Amino acid sequence: xxxxxxxxxxxxxxxxxxxxxxxxxxxxxxxxxxxxxxxxxxxxxxxxxxxxxxxxxxxxxxxxxxxxxxxxxxxxxxxxxxxxxxxxxxxxxxxxxxxxxxxxxxxxxxxxxxxxxxxxxxxxxxxxxxxxxxxxxxxxxxxxxxxxxxxxxxxxxxxxxxxxxxxxxxxxxxxxxxxxxxxxxxxxxxxxxxxxxxxxxxxxxxxxxxxxxxxxxxxxxxxxxxxxxxxxxxxxxxxxxxxxxxxxxxxxxxxxxxxxxxxxxxxxxxxxxxxxxxxxxxxxxxxxxxxxxxxxxxxxxxxxxxxxxxxxxxxxxxxxxxxxxxxxxxxxxxxxxxxxxxxxxx
Amino acid sequence: xxxxxxxxxxxxxxxxxxxxxxxxxxxxxxxxxxxxxxxxxxxxxxxxxxxxxxxxxxxxxxxxxxxxxxxxxxxxxxxxxxxxxxxxxxxxxxxxxxxxxxxxxxxxxxxxxxxxxxxxxxxxxxxxxxxxxxxxxxxxxxxxxxxxxxxxxxxxxxxxxxxxxxxxxxxxxxxxxxxxxxxxxxxxxxxxxxxxxxxxxxxxxxxxxxxxxxxxxxxxxxxxxxxxxxxxxxxxxxxxxxxxxxxxxxxxxxxxxxxxxxxxxxxxxxxxxxxxxxxxxxxxxxxxxxxxxxxxxxxxxxxxxxxxxxxxxxxxxxxxxxxxxxxxxxxxxxxxxxxxxxxxxxxxxxxxxxxxxxxxxxxxxxxxxxxxxxxxxxxxxxxxxxxxxxxxxxxxxxxxxxxxxxxxxxxxxxxxxxxxxxxxxxxxxxxxxxxxxxxxxxxxxxxxxxxxxxxxxxxxxxxxxxxxxxxxxxxxxxxxxxxxxxxxxxxxxxxxxxxxxxxxxxxxxxxxxxxxxxxxxxxxxxxxxxxxxxxxxxxxxxxxxxxxxxxxxxxxxxxxxxxxxxxxxxxxxxxxxxxxxxxxxxxxxxxxxxx
Numbered sequence: 001x002x003x004x005x006x007x008x009x010x011x012x013x014x015x016x017x018x019x020x021x022x023x024x025x026x027x028x029x030x031x032x033x034x035x036x037x038x039x040x041x042x043x044x045x046x047x048x049x050x051x052x053x054x055x056x057x058x059x060x061x062x063x064x065x066x067x068x069x070x071x072x073x074x075x076x077x078x079x080x081x082x083x084x085x086x087x088x089x090x091x092x093x094x095x096x097x098x099x100x101x102x103x104x105x106x107x108x109x110x111x112x113x114x115x116x117x118x119x120x121x122x123x124x125x126x127x128x129x130x131x132x133x134x135x136x137x138x139x140x141x142x143x144x145x146x147x148x149x150x151x152x153x154x155x156x157x158x159x160x161x162x163x164x165x166x167x168x169x170x171x172x173x174x175x176x177x178x179x180x181x182x183x184x185x186x187x188x189x190x191x192x193x194x195x196x197x198x199x200x201x202x203x204x205x206x207x208x209x210x211x212x213x214x215x216x217x218x219x220x221x222x223x224x225x226x227x228x229x230x231x232x233x234x235x236x237x238x239x240x241x242x243x244x245x246x247x248x249x250x251x252x253x254x255x256x257x258x259x260x261x262x263x264x265x266x267x268x269x270x271x272x273x274x275x276x277x278x279x280x281x282x283x284x285x286x287x288x289x290x291x292x293x294x295x296x297x298x299x300x301x302x303x304x305x306x307x308x309x310x311x312x313x314x315x316x317x318x319x320x321x322x323x324x325x326x327x328x329x330x331x332x333x334x335x336x337x338x339x340x341x342x343x344x345x346x
Numbered sequence: 347x348x349x350x351x352x353x354x355x356x357x358x359x360x361x362x363x364x365x366x367x368x369x370x371x372x373x374x375x376x377x378x379x380x381x382x383x384x385x386x387x388x389x390x391x392x393x394x395x396x397x398x399x400x401x402x403x404x405x406x407x408x409x410x411x412x413x414x415x416x417x418x419x420x421x422x423x424x425x426x427x428x429x430x431x432x433x434x435x436x437x438x439x440x441x442x443x444x445x446x447x448x449x450x451x452x453x454x455x456x457x458x459x460x461x462x463x464x465x466x467x468x469x470x471x472x473x474x475x476x477x478x479x480x481x482x483x484x485x486x487x488x489x490x491x492x493x494x495x496x497x498x499x500x501x502x503x504x505x506x507x508x509x510x511x512x513x514x515x516x517x518x519x520x521x522x523x524x525x526x527x528x529x530x531x532x533x534x535x536x537x538x539x540x541x542x543x544x545x546x547x548x549x550x551x552x553x554x555x556x557x558x559x560x561x562x563x564x565x566x567x568x569x570x571x572x573x574x575x576x577x578x579x580x581x582x583x584x585x586x587x588x589x590x591x592x593x594x595x596x597x598x599x600x601x602x603x604x605x606x607x608x609x610x611x612x613x614x615x616x617x618x619x620x621x622x623x624x625x626x627x628x629x630x631x632x633x634x635x636x637x638x639x640x641x642x643x644x645x646x647x648x649x650x651x652x653x654x655x656x657x658x659x660x661x662x663x664x665x666x667x668x669x670x671x672x673x674x675x676x677x678x679x680x681x682x683x684x685x686x687x688x689x690x691x692x693x694x695x696x697x698x699x700x701x702x703x704x705x706x707x708x709x710x711x712x713x714x715x716x717x718x719x720x721x722x723x724x725x726x727x728x729x730x731x732x733x734x735x736x737x738x739x740x741x742x743x744x745x746x747x748x749x750x751x752x753x754x755x756x757x758x759x760x761x762x763x764x765x766x767x768x769x770x771x772x773x774x775x776x777x778x779x780x781x782x783x784x785x786x787x788x789x790x791x792x793x794x795x796x797x798x799x800x801x802x803x804x805x806x807x808x809x810x811x812x813x814x815x816x817x818x819x820x821x822x823x824x825x826x827x828x829x830x831x832x833x834x835x836x837x838x839x840x841x842x843x844x845x846x847x848x849x850x851x852x853x854x855x856x857x858x859x860x861x862x863x864x865x866x867x868x869x870x871x872x873x874x875x876x877x878x879x880x881x882x883x884x885x886x887x888x889x890x891x892x893x894x895x896x897x898x899x900x901x902x903x904x905x906x907x908x909x910x911x912x913x914x915x916x917x918x919x920x921x922x923x924x925x926x927x928x929x930x931x932x933x934x935x936x937x938x939x940x941x
Contacts (some may be wrong), residue, residue, distance in 0.1 A: 007618075047653065086708075088347045119695070119698075119699055119700070120699060120700055121698055139700065141565075141700035141701065141702040141703055142552070142562055142563040142654070142701065142702060143562065143653060143654025143700065143702070144654075144700040144701075146652055146653055147654065147698075147699070147700055147701075148655070149652075150652065161563075162563050162564075162702065163563030163564070163565075164562055164563030164564075165563065201563055204561070204563055227553065227566070228556070228557070228559065228560035229560060231556070231557050231560065232560050234559060235557055272548075283628040320882050339349060
C-alpha cells in the first residue's frame, strides 16, 4: 500500500495482461474498482491510483489506433453537467466517453433550466430520470458533487468543484509526470506547484495524488495565496508531508517538475495581491526562474493559461513544456475512469 | 368513541391543576441548590417544593429524572412574519416546549424586521393565536431595516415591550449607529445584543478558517473577524458607559477563544458586558463538515459521514476543537452568562443545496438541552451550571422583562421542565416538532428526554405527545389527524416504574374536556377555579401521552377533586393505589423552604 505508484509499474509495460481488453464491456471481467463515484483523490488508495494509471495506458493504446473507438460503454449514458466554463475538461470527457461508445449528453448550466432557478438536486434527479448512468459534474461551489452523489442513482464524477478538488486533473498530471520523468517515477522527485494555491482545486488534488505517489511536493506562491496551507503541511496529507514556501527561489531550486497555476483576475479584488503585473514580476515562471530548476525539469500548467502572468509564453511553449501532453493524457485518464466506474462493483 | 378504546387527549395550554412529582432530582439555580425532592403543583401554582435529605432520596439521582425551572432561550429565530414555511411562531413555540424552554426571545430579522412597533404587534398577535403557554419575548432591531445606517424606533419598540435590540444575522454595521444605540437603549435600561462579525473579513465565508476549510476548499471565516468585532464593541461600550451608566452590551453566539478572552478581560475591568454561546459551538466542530461525527470533547476518529453536509453551515461557523474547548472553559469560569440556541430553522429548499449556497443556521431549540447534557454526561460541565446557563443566566439579562421568577418558587405559577437524563431519545424527522429539520444531529441519540414542560402554570409539552399544531411531516405524512394513543395496558409494564424513578401524577380540570372519553355526567361537575396568572383560556391543541409515559412515570389524569372521577383504564390502576405511595413521603417530612 505504501509503495510509490511509479515503482510498481512503468507506463511502458504491456497492459493487456493487467487490464481486460477494453473491447469488452466493463464488468464482464473482474476489475477491482470498489468506488461507485469519483469525488476526490483522497478517497483513492495508492493501488487504486495505480489501477487508473494502467487502465489509462490501455486507453492510450486505443487512442493510438486508426479508429480510436471501442464498444466498452455501448448502451451507457454519460451526462456532462457543467456549471462553469471549461474547454479541456469538458471536451476530454466528451471525447473519452464517445471513444468508449457511450451516449453523451452535454448540459451547460447557462442554457438549461438551471438558468430558471432549478436546484442542483432537482437537476440531478431530472438527469437520472432521463436515463443517465454516469454524471460528470463541474460546479463552482466546493462539495457540490457530494450533494449530487447523494441523490443520483448512478455514478458521479467530479469534474472540478470550487476550490476543493479536481481529481481527474490530478490523475492526469501524475500520469504525465510518470510519462516524462526518468524511470517513470515521481518518487522522491521535487514537484513545485507555483501560484494561486489558495483558490486552486488542482493544487489540493495534486497534494493528495502526488504525496501518495511519494513525490517531494512544494507549494509556492505569495503568502496571501498560501493561507492555511502551512498548517495543512504540518498536519500532513494522510500522514504524508509537503512543503509550503513563499520563496520562489527555494521552491524552484533543483525542481524536477514545475507546475504553474492560473492567476484569476477576479482574485485581485479581495486585497490578496497588489496587481497582476507585480505577481508576474515576483512569481511568474520565466526562463530565468526556470533555470533554477534541474535542466531536464518539465513544465506543466493545468490551463487555461494567462501567458505573461503566471507563465512566460516562451516557457509555456518551450522544450521543457509538457502542457500539450497533459491535454492529450486527459482523454486517456478520463476514458480510464469512465471505464472503471462503469464496471464498478460496490 | 367506544369505551373499549379510550383515546387520551390533553390540551396543551391547560392549567396544570394537580401535578405531583416525587423523588426527582431538583435543580434550582435561583437559590443555588440541587438535590432530591418533590414538587407539587396545584391549579397552576407551585404549591410545595420539598427538599429531601440525601438519606430520604429514595433513588432520586442527578443522572435520573431532573426537575428544573423552565429554560430560557435568549436567541431564537421563528420565521414569522415573512418565512412561515421555515417556522411559524406556533410551530416554534411547540418546538421550544419540546426542548424544555418556557421563554423564548425572538430575534428581529424577520421580513419585515422588527424595526417598528407595528411588527411587534404582529408577533404578539401570532403568539397569542398560537395559544402556547411558552412565553414569547422579542428583540427589536438596532437599525432601521437592519441596514446599520439609522437607528430603528428604539423608544417605540421599548414601549411595545421588546427586551433589547439586535441586528442579529449581521453586526450593527455602522460603529456610529452602534454607539448611539448603546447609549439610547442604555438610558431605557435595555441591552444591545450584538452579533460580532467583521464583515469585511467574512465575505462569502463558508466555514471556519482552519485546516478543515483549507483541505475542503471552503472560504474561511477567520476567528480574528469575531475578535476584532468584539474589540470594537467593547471599546465603544467603554466610552458610552461613562455617559450612560445603564448601557449594556450582550455579545451573542461567541465562538472563538480570542473573543471570549476579550470578554473575560472586559468583565474583569468592570464593563457591563455579558455573552452567550450556543450548544453547537460547545459540542460540534468544523471537522463534522469533513465527515467526523464525534463531540468536540471526544477523541477524533475517522469520518463516518459524507462531507459537506449543508446542515452544518451556520454563522458563526462551527469552529475547531480548541475554540469549542474555550467556549466550555468560559462557561465554567462565568465569562459566558448563558447558553442560547440560535435556533435557525430553514426549509429544505434553502438547505438541501450546495454547501456554500445553503442558508446559515441550525434548527436547535429541541436539541439544545440534549447537547448540553451530553457535555454534563462527559463530566465536563456540572449539571447545576448547565441549568443555570439555561435559566438564571439568560434571565438576568432580561431582568423584569422576563415576566417571571426563575426557580422552583412556592406560590409562583409553575414554570418547570422535567427531563430524564437516563433516557436517550433519537433525533429524527418524527421526533422533531420544529418545521426546521436542518440539524446535523438527525439519526443521533441525545441524553435527557424531556418528560414534561410546564410554562406559566400550564402544560406546554408532555412526553409521548405531539401538539396538533406542530409542524407536519413534509414527506410521508400519514395523517393530518392527531394520532390517538394506543390503549394502555391494564397492567402496565412496571419495569421502569421502580423506586429509582420518580412518580409524576398530573391532573387537569374537567372543564377543559381534557379527556378524549365521555365521562359520566356526575363526574363533570364543578370546574375548578383557575389561578392562572394571565387568566387566559387553554388552547385547543390536542396532545396524547404515550402508554409508555403513563406506564413508567405514573402520570395520571384526574379531576381536581381527586378521589373520584379518575379515568377508568387510563393507567390501569385506581388512584387509591397510588395515593399512599405519594402521600407517605409527605407525611414523613415537612418544612419546605418558602423562598
